[in-house]
Structures are given as structure tokens and as C-alpha cells.
Amino acid sequence: MVNEKIKISTRNLNVYYGVKQALFDINLDLFEKKVTALIGPSGCGKSTFIRCLNRMNDVIDICKVEGSIKVDGEEINGKEIDVNVVRERIGMVFQKPNPFPKSIYDNIAYGPRIHGLANNQDDLDRIVENSLKKAALWEEVKDRLNQPGTGLSGGQQQRLCIARAISINPEVILMDEPCSALDPIATAKIEELIDELKKSYTIVIVTHSMSQAARVSQNTGFFHLGKLLEFNLTEKIFKNPDNKMTQDYITGRFG
Amino acid sequence: MTEHIVKSYEGQLQELTNTIIKMGALAESQFSNSMIALLKRDQDLADKVSGKDFLMNEFDIKIENLVINLIALRQPMGIDLRETVSSMRISSELERIGDLSKNIAKRVRHLTFDVPSEIADSFKRASNVVQKNLKDVLDSYSKRTKDTAFRVWNSDLQVDELVNLVMAELLDFMKINEKNLEISTHLLFAAKHIERIGDHVTNISENVYFLVTGDQIKGTRSKKVDKSVET
Numbered sequence: 001m002v003n004e005k006i007k008i009s010t011r012n013l014n015v016y017y018g019v020k021q022a023l024f025d026i027n028l029d030l031f032e033k034k035v036t037a038l039i040g041p042s043g044c045g046k047s048t049f050i051r052c053l054n055r056m057n058d059v060i061d062i063c064k065v066e067g068s069i070k071v072d073g074e075e076i077n078g079k080e081i082d083v084n085v086v087r088e089r090i091g092m093v094f095q096k097p098n099p100f101p102k103s104i105y106d107n108i109a110y111g112p113r114i115h116g117l118a119n120n121q122d123d124l125d126r127i128v129e130n131s132l133k134k135a136a137l138w139e140e141v142k143d144r145l146n147q148p149g150t151g152l153s154g155g156q157q158q159r160l161c162i163a164r165a166i167s168i169n170p171e172v173i174l175m176d177e178p179c180s181a182l183d184p185i186a187t188a189k190i191e192e193l194i195d196e197l198k199k200s201y202t203i204v205i206v207t208h209s210m211s212q213a214a215r216v217s218q219n220t221g222f223f224h225l226g227k228l229l230e231f232n233l234t235e236k237i238f239k240n241p242d243n244k245m246t247q248d249y250i251t252g253r254f255g
Numbered sequence: 256m257t258e259h260i261v262k263s264y265e266g267q268l269q270e271l272t273n274t275i276i277k278m279g280a281l282a283e284s285q286f287s288n289s290m291i292a293l294l295k296r297d298q299d300l301a302d303k304v305s306g307k308d309f310l311m312n313e314f315d316i317k318i319e320n321l322v323i324n325l326i327a328l329r330q331p332m333g334i335d336l337r338e339t340v341s342s343m344r345i346s347s348e349l350e351r352i353g354d355l356s357k358n359i360a361k362r363v364r365h366l367t368f369d370v371p372s373e374i375a376d377s378f379k380r381a382s383n384v385v386q387k388n389l390k391d392v393l394d395s396y397s398k399r400t401k402d403t404a405f406r407v408w409n410s411d412l413q414v415d416e417l418v419n420l421v422m423a424e425l426l427d428f429m430k431i432n433e434k435n436l437e438i439s440t441h442l443l444f445a446a447k448h449i450e451r452i453g454d455h456v457t458n459i460s461e462n463v464y465f466l467v468t469g470d471q472i473k474g475t476r477s478k479k480v481d482k483s484v485e486t
Contacts, residue, residue: 211330238332240469250332252264253257 004031007172007202008053013067015048015057022048024226026067030172030219035194035203037213037234040223041254046206049223050174053204054090055083071172088115091165095177097157099149099164104141107149107160108132111168127167134200135163136193155186162193166201173197175205179212191216210250214238222246264329271321271342272397275349278314279393282349282356285311286389286452289359290382293445294375296366304360311353318346337469341462345396348455348462352389355448355455362441370442374424378446381417384410385453392460404463407456408472414453421446 008030015023023045030036038046048057055076057063069077076086099107108128111117118124128145132138137159141152149160158178165173175194179187194203194216207213213220213234220237222230222245230243241247248254259265285304292301322343325331331339370378388407395403422443429439464472 210332214332239336241333247333248257251335252259252261254260 004034006030007032007071009068009070010049010052011068011070013049013052013065013069015045015052015066016064017060018062022226023052026228028221028228028231030202030204032202033198033200034219035198035205035217037217037220038204038206038223039208039210039213039220039249041249042208044223045226046221046223047176050092050176050204050206052077053172053174054087054092056092058083088168089170090172090174091168091170092174093158093161093165093176093178095180097154097161097181099152099157099160101148101150103146104132104149104152104160105145107164108167111164115168117168131163131167132160134166134197135159136189136196137163153186155182155189158182158186158190159193162190162197166197170201172202172204175203177206177208180208187212210238222249224249267321267325267329268331268335268338271318271325271338274314274318274321275342275345276393276397278311278318278346278349279389279396281307281310281314282352283386283389283393285353285356286359286382287386289356290378290386290449292360292363293366293442294370294378296363296369298363301360301363305357308353308357311350315346315350318342334466337466341466344462345459348459352452352455355452359445359448362445365441366438368438370438371428374421374428374442377417377421377424378442378449381414381421381446381449384414384417385449385456388414388453388456388460392456392463395460396463396466399463399467401464401467404460404467405472408460408464411453411457415450418446418450418453421449 006029010026010028013023013026013028014021026045026049028049038049040046051057052065052069053076055065057065065077067077068075071086071089075081100110102110105128108131109118109124112124112127118127129138129142132141137156140156141160149157152160158181162173162178179190182190191212194205197203205213205216217234220232220234221228222237222241222243224245230237230241230246232242236242237246238250241250245254259268285307288300289304291297292304322339325335325339329335388410391403392407395401395407425439425443425446428435461472464470
């Protein structure tokens with residue numbers, strides 16, 4: 001982990017839902033163009049954590065986020081900061097594929113249009129094609145771009161969502177259990193895609209699959225009851241973790 | 256150690272450990288019986304050792320199957336992964352100890368007269384150290400203690416020295432009378448086998464250390480070379 005550039009760093013990050021505290025003093029560094037996996041039992045705060053990174057928790061009234069979240073050294077967690085700019089830089093893919101009820105083309109073109117990234121139709125066509133290519137979906141859909149995105153298979157829909165996320169050229173992609181609804185082949189395609197995408201993007205993935213975390217990530221963080229108990233090289237976590245709780249969790253001994 | 260949530264997984268790992276312990280106990284008795292057979296020229300006991308060697312091979316095959324099943328069906332992580340991998344390696348080391356013990360036993364037939372008591376005593380000194388190390392390293396495996404594993408690892412040079420002493424005595428014995436040549440040749444091989452068994456015991460100690468700590472044993476062993484036995 002030495003000599004890596006830090007893309008996102010959180011310091012003393014505390015999150016509350018009403019009176020219930022969901023995260024306790026999270027200090028975590030995410031390295032640029034690396035895949036960081038977040039693991040831990042349900043309700044441990046890993047989803048809450050990544051939702052902080054593009055301020056998705058803003059939409060929950062009772063949710064209060066305290067502490068520092070810096071992207072490239074700049075604070076993103078404050079009322080004076082434009083949330084749309086944050087989300088332009090930090091895209092997200094969810095557990096269940098959620099394409100817009102629009103054509104495949106419009107699913108991708110929507111973001112670039114509202115962010116004014118294309119000057120003309122040719123520009124927009126190029127962005128759509130490039131995004132679908134980067135998401136390894138182009139060959140499968142290039143002849144039916146006008147058909148609804150919801151008509152694709154689950155795995156294709158998820159890659160469509162990834163294409164949509166990268167269409168506005170973000171710096172970071174957050175993935176919240178992106179493969180939990182997919183079969184092994186579709187999962188393998190997403191994992192191959194993650195390997196490819198990490199050349200250009202910083203990726204954070206929340207997963208319940210230990211083997212997936214082991215396969216795709218370089219660093220792994222283990223959350224438990226709202227605390228980050230261990231953050232280490234993925235190899236270290238799965239071969240010889242420092243923390244006893246991590247050991248119990250990854251080996252299936254958790255009580 | 257807390258138990259696995261899935262009891263059958265716990266059961267499979269436990270079976271692996273138990274099989275190693277049983278195989279280790281057999282390796283201990285094979286080695287010590289082969290030494291008794293050699294030094295007492297006990298042909299019946301030597302035959303018993305040779306006849307039991309297939310059991311060591313069966314243990315080795317059983318452990319290999321258990322390990323492959325664990326990797327394929329459970330994808331062990333952390334301590335379980337280290338347990339699985341080191342068990343397979345310890346099993347091959349034990350299997351080699353079994354082979355060498357059998358080889359010592361097979362030499363009993365070629366002893367035309369009793370091993371002279373002085374040489375027998377030197378043999379005992381060397382094999383006792385190796386037997387104790389084997390026992391200790393198997394204890395350190397079943398109790399998961401890294402300190403014992405380290406001590407065993409660090410005592411290999413003592414074994415080498417004691418074996419060199421046996422060999423020096425055998426050379427002298429050969430020089431006295433050429434009738435001593437045949438028996439001495441077999442005894443030289445036996446001495447070399449004791450040293451080799453010592454090496455396998457050391458390899459086991461490295462695996463136990465890795466299993467317990469997740470690290471390789473580091474450092475240099477204390478080197479003390481006795482010039483008088485260098486040949």
C-alpha cells in the first residue's frame with residue numbers, strides 16, 4: 001500500500017440515522033485506480049459508508065453525516081458543495097440492475113445530455129458507443145439500441161448500468177453488491193469488467209461473497225457493527241488477517 | 256478457536272487434523288521400531304515395519320483427497336486455508352519418513368553380526384534426538400504451538416553432528432577389518448536415513464510454524480561444526 005495515490009480519504013466519519021449511530025469514526029483511504037472491497041455482515045455499515053462517498057445519504061432526512069470525506073484532498077461533505085458535481089465524479093451501481101424505462105441508447109445518453117457533455121448527435125453517439133464498449137456490452141446490443149433497456153437479461157442490465165455510470169466519465173465507481181442477482185457467468189463478466197475498468201477508475205465494491213472480494217480487489221476493509229475493524233491488502237486479509245474478528249468472519253465462524 | 260457455523264465444514268477440518276495425528280503416530284512407531292530392529296537385529300520386527308508401510312501411503316492418499324475436497328467444496332480462507340495447505344505438505348513429509356524407516360528395517364536382513372555396542376550407542380543418541388523432535392513437532396501441530404516448532408527447526412544441526420559421529424565411528428570400524436565392510440555399508444546408509452528423517456522433521460516444523468503464524472520461519476540456525484567429525 002506504499003506509494004499509492006490516495007483518491008478518497010475519510011477521517012472520523014460518523015453517521016447517524018436519527019439517534020441510532022450507524023458508523024463510528026471511519027478512517028479509510030481508497031487508493032486511485034485500485035479496487036477496494038468492503039466486506040462484513042449485513043447491517044455492519046458498509047453500504048452506508050459507500051453511500052456517504054457520493055452523498056446518497058443526503059436524500060434520507062433523518063440521516064446525519066459528520067466528519068471529513070476528501071476526494072483528491074477536497075472536502076465533499078458540506079452544504080456549500082454542489083452535490084451534482086460530486087456525483088458527476090463518483091458514479092454508482094446498485095445491487096439490483098435498475099435501467100431507466102427507456103431505450104438502451106437513452107439509458108446511456110441521459111447523463112451526458114443533462115451534464116452537457118455532447119456538442120452534437122455524433123458526439124453523443126460516440127459517447128454511447130464508447131461507454132457500451134467499456135462495459136463490454138456493445139457487441140451484444142449494437143443492433144438493438146432502440147429497444148428498451150429493461151428487456152435485457154439481468155447480467156446485461158447490470159452492465160448497462162455500469163455503462164450508464166461511466167458515460168459521464170466519473171473518477172470513482174461505487175458498486176453495491178453488483179453481482180448478487182446474477183448467475184456465475186454474468187458474475188464472471190462483471191468481474192472481468194471490473195479488472196478492465198480499474199485501469200481508468202477507482203472502484204469500491206461492497207460484496208457478501210468472500211471469494212468475489214478475494215478475486216477482484218487489491219485492498220479489503222472489514223466492517224463490523226459500524227466500525228472498520230481491519231483494512232489491509234486483500235491477500236493478507238484472506239491468508240492471515242490481523243484481527244480475530246476478521247478471521248472468524250472470513251472463515252465462517254462468526255457467532 | 257470458535258467453531259464454524261457450518262458443522263460439516265468443522266467436521267471435515269477436524270477429520271483432516273485427526274488423520275495427520277494418526278499418521279504422525281504411525282510414523283513415530285515405524286521409525287522407532289526400525290531402529291530397535293536394526294540395533295537388536297530383530298528380523299520379525301523389521302518385517303513388521305516393512306509390512307506396515309502401505310498404511311502410511313494410504314494415510315497420504317486419504318489426506319490428499321480430504322485436502323482436494325476442502326479446496327473444491329469449501330474454498331477455505333485464513334487459518335483454514337493454512338491448515339489445508341500445510342496438512343498436505345506435512346502428510347508428504349510423514350510419508351517420506353515412513354519410506355526411510357522401511358528402508359532402515361530392510362537393512363536388518365543384511366547384518367551378518369550384531370552392531371558393536373559402542374556404535375549402537377551412537378546410533379541411539381542420534382535417533383533419540385530425531386525421535387524426540389518428531390514427537391515434539393507432532394505435539395506442536397496438534398496443540399498449535401509455534402515455539403516448539405521453532406525449537407525443533409533450530410535443532411537440526413545437532414542431529415547432523417550426531418549422525419556425523421556415527422559415520423566417523425563406522426569408518427574407523429571398517430578400517431579395523433575388511434569383514435566389517437558389508438555391515439558397515441548398510442549401517443552408513445541407515446545413519447544417512449536418520450539424518451534425512453531429521454530433515455523431514457524440520458520441514459514439518461516449518462509447516463507448523465506457517466500454519467500457526469501465517470509467516471515463514473526466519474533467521475539462521477545456530478551453526479556449530481565439530482571439525483573432528485568432518486571427513
